Amino acid sequence: MRYLPHSDAERAEMLGVIGAANIDALFSAVPKSALKSFDLGLPAHSPEFLVEAHMRALAAKNRAGADGPFFVGAGAYRHHVPATVDHLIQRSEWLTAYTPYQPEISQGTLQMLFEFQTQVAKLTGMDVANASLYDGSTGTAEAVLMARRLTRRNKIVLSGGLHPHYRDVVRAYLKDDADLEILSASPEGQGDILDHIDENTAAIVVQTPDFYGHLRNVKTAADAAHAKGALLIVVITEVVSLGVLEAPGALGADIVVAEGQSIGNALNFGGPYLGLMATRKEFIRQMPGRLCGETVDADGQRGFVLTLSTREQHIRREKATSNICTNSGLCALAFSIHMALLGEAGFTRLARLNHAQACKLADALAGVPGVEVLNKSFFNELTIRTAQPAAQLIERLAERGILAGVPVSRLEPTNPDVANLLVLAATELTTDSDISELCVALAEELA
Structure with missing residues (x-):
């Protein structure tokens, strides 16, 4: 929305100070197709209660995830968030x-962030x-830049199963970097990323479960990367999967990036979300963002401080590891509270319930004519090929x-090649009746 000074004299003074010929010059960098020159249809000069009524009418056109069977996933998941x-x-x-x-x-x-880091x-x-960090996608790009600093190599290999977003x-962060190698995606599996590692590879990026829901062999990828002196970056879009899958750090990952939205944070029309990043101790000074640590005060009492803040908000730009200037602190707090409420046993039960519902979904879909389930392994998300x-x-x-x-x-x-592919997710909020309703409707539509 444009802000315009009230009088012509004020406009002229402002334009003169900044050296712009006219108001339109302020928006010359914006593509013409993006400029909104039409009336948005909002009531003009209306009382507050009429504006509220108008906005409620607009909101009523939306369909919320809780309004019926919901199987949307692909990096953003509908979970129960305790009140x-x-x-x-x-x-x-x-x-x-x-x-x-x-x-x-x-x-x-500071204590909350310290506990969050521990979790x-x-x-x-x-x-x-x-x-x-901001979210899982920017966290992945930051991990790639971190790997290049650590190895002083340029080549990055992205597995085909990495989420397209x-x-x-990552491509936007690296711009026209010729050493960025992106493998083609395959709904049946990512292919052999290991054949693409050489002596110039800084890191390979593997997502598990991947975009299509397949579980990846992290240990094999780690061994192959390390044999060439490269790092393994593991990406997780569904953090609940860590309730049943072995931790990537125990399998040899060097940097782990995850989207934390599933815990404590609702879908919210796409954000704000929460980027998680963890690494090995020896890499700590190249980790972007900030780190809270535990110490003692002058009286010997336990206290908390910002131990490392290697971002340009705190140090010189040329020495900063990142230009990320916030850390989604409120989303991190929501994550930490939800995790504390669940506890380790509760988190594991939540993950098992997600997987159980996904198994029911896969079995039911396999019985629908015109539907082929492509996954041999999955957590709570899978891909089907449909006849239409x-x-x-x-x-x-x-x-x-x-x-x-x-x-x-x-x-x-x-x-x-992906025209007939559909990615579906099931969570603890997916009911047996939701699955039944989906399969009946699918069968009718495909018939």
Whole structure:
């Protein structure tokens, strides 16, 4: 939305100071197609209650995930978030807290971040975790840059099963880097990424479970990378999977990046989300973001401080490991509260319940004529091939009140081989009746 000074004199003065010929010159960098010159249809000069009524009418056109069967995943998952989480994060001392520059008045925030780091390190099986990043996709790009600094090599190999959005973010970070090698995606499996590792490879990036839901052999990938002096970056979009899968750190991963949205954070129309990053102790000084540590004060009492802050907000730009200037602190708090409520046993039960519902979904889909389940392994997400284009099928199922997943063609629009592929997720909120309703509707539409 444009801000315009009230009078012509004020406009002229402002334009003169910044050296712009006219108001339109301020927006010359914005593509013409992105400029909104039409009326947005909002009521003009209306009382507050009429504006509220208008906005409620607009909101009523949305369909929430809880309004019916919901199988959407592909990097963002619908899980139950206890009411306690929302209640606690809205306390004023949390909701208004910012970067804890002064530890003497920020002990609560610092302790929370310290506990959060401890949880993430334990989940991933790594030595140390930072105090969170923006989200999983930017965290992946930061891990790639970190690997290049550590190895002083340039080549990065992205597995074909890496989420397309994550792949695009890495490409944007590296821009026109000729040493970025992106393997082609395969719904049946990622192919052999190990054949692409050489002496110039800084890191290989493997997602598990991958975009199509397949589980990857992290140990084999780690051994192959290390044999060539490269690092292994493991990406996890569904952090709940760590409740049943062996921690990637125990399997040889060097850097682990995850999207933490599944714990404590609702879908929220796409954000804000939460980037998790953990690594080995020897790599700590090249880890982006910031790190909270435990110490003692002048009286010998336990206290918390920012131990490392290697970002340009704290140090010279040329020495910074990242230009990320925030850490999604409120989302990290929600994650930490939810994890504390679950506990280790509760987190494991949650993961097992997710997998159990996904098994029911896979078995039911296998019995639908015109549907082929492609996964031999999965956690709570899987891919099917349908007898009709998935994007059109999804729209027809949505008209029947079923949000049946994500057509791969939506994320890979230039790849004709994925037109009939559909990625579906099941969580603890997926009921047996949801699965039955989906399969009945699928059978009817495919008939």
